[in-house]
Amino acid sequence: MGTLEKINGHTYYCPGATNVGVVRYKNGMVLLIDAGIDSAAGRAVAQALEAEHLKAKYVLLTHAHPDHFGAVKFLKEQYTGLERYASAGEAIYLTNNLLESRALFGASPLRELEGRFHKGPVLALEGTVPEGEVEFGDKRYRIIPLPGHTYDQIGVLTGDGVLFAGDSLFSEEIMAKYGFPFLLDVEQQLQTLERLSAQEVSAVVLSHASQVYSSIQTLCAQNKARIDEYLMKIQKWCDQPLTREEVTEQIIVSAALDPDIAQYQMTFATAGAFLSYLAKAKALEKSVISGKCYYYRT
Numbered sequence: 191m192g193t194l195e196k197i198n199g200h201t202y203y204c205p206g207a208t209n210v211g212v213v214r215y216k217n218g219m220v221l222l223i224d225a226g227i228d229s230a231a232g233r234a235v236a237q238a239l240e241a242e243h244l245k246a247k248y249v250l251l252t253h254a255h256p257d258h259f260g261a262v263k264f265l266k267e268q269y270t271g272l273e274r275y276a277s278a279g280e281a282i283y284l285t286n287n288l289l290e291s292r293a294l295f296g297a298s299p300l301r302e303l304e305g306r307f308h309k310g311p312v313l314a315l316e317g318t319v320p321e322g323e324v325e326f327g328d329k330r331y332r333i334i335p336l337p338g339h340t341y342d343q344i345g346v347l348t349g350d351g352v353l354f355a356g357d358s359l360f361s362e363e364i365m366a367k368y369g370f371p372f373l374l375d376v377e378q379q380l381q382t383l384e385r386l387s388a389q390e391v392s393a394v395v396l397s398h399a400s401q402v403y404s405s406i407q408t409l410c411a412q413n414k415a416r417i418d419e420y421l422m423k424i425q426k427w428c429d430q431p432l433t434r435e436e437v438t439e440q441i442i443v444s445a446a447l448d449p450d451i452a453q454y455q456m457t458f459a460t461a462g463a464f465l466s467y468l469a470k471a472k473a474l475e476k477s478v479i480s481g482k483c484y485y486y487r488t
């Protein structure tokens with residue numbers, strides 16, 4: 191049974207494996223921010239709404255990872271008038287559920303990359319949301335681009351000053367558990383952290399954290415420190431020429447991770463994001479020698 195926790199004004203959330211934002215309207219309708227991974231997660235949200243005699247009218251999706259949107263299928267069956275929105279870039283993945291695992295593997299993917307965390311249901315959307323002010327019903331929201339974790343992730347700032355930050359920020363607990371959380375573009379993520387740091391918010395909800403944060407600056411600083419730490423580590427490891435597989439191995443071994451194949455592939459993608467960032471910044475050189483692509487410090 192899900193619960194509805196008040197944050198500020200009309201802004202609430204349903205705590206869960208993926209926290210779901212809820213904004214209440216006077217007419218008993220709500221706007222959701224993300225939805226959870228599957229029918230069970232969707233049912234928990236629906237139960238929390240029913241307990242307060244509320245119905246879902248809109249859902250804004252921060253990004254196209256199935257743990258955020260998988261439950262929309264169930265919710266659309268429950269609330270047939272539900273209108274679904276995402277950024278234009280994420281909509282491409284939401285409407286084609288093969289792209290995520292194909293992009294992650296770079297080719298026709300291994301079966302292990304087509305599990306529930308990588309292949310969600312195909313979603314139809316009623317529309318896309320641009321950057322900046324948007325209106326749903328009689329309420330206004332600010333859509334903040336937060337690329338890095340995915341290319342077109344967005345955050346949603348409600349009229350009550352509550353920011354739903356998706357996976358643009360991770361808690362210390364998550365970073366400790368996963369070594370380095372999934373990242374596709376380091377440069378964009380650094381810009382996202384700067385943008386977030388400048389936001390004036392009354393509260394911040396991360397998709398995967400057991401608390402609501404009252405300040406965003408500390409979180410941004412912790413997340414930036416984590417990126418800087420890995421940029422330093424990778425450059426040091428590359429004093430000896432290393433392949434992308436070997437850099438992935440170093441990340442896994444140094445953080446004492448025990449990944450399955452899908453988790454390995456996510457770390458491999460993240461290692462690629464760091465290597466391309468360092469190569470573009472001319473901090474690393476790269477060459478193919480005897481059939482291996484090496485990265486090394488210049």
Ligand SMILES: [Zn+2]
Pocket residue numbers: 253255339357
């Ligand atoms: Zn994600």
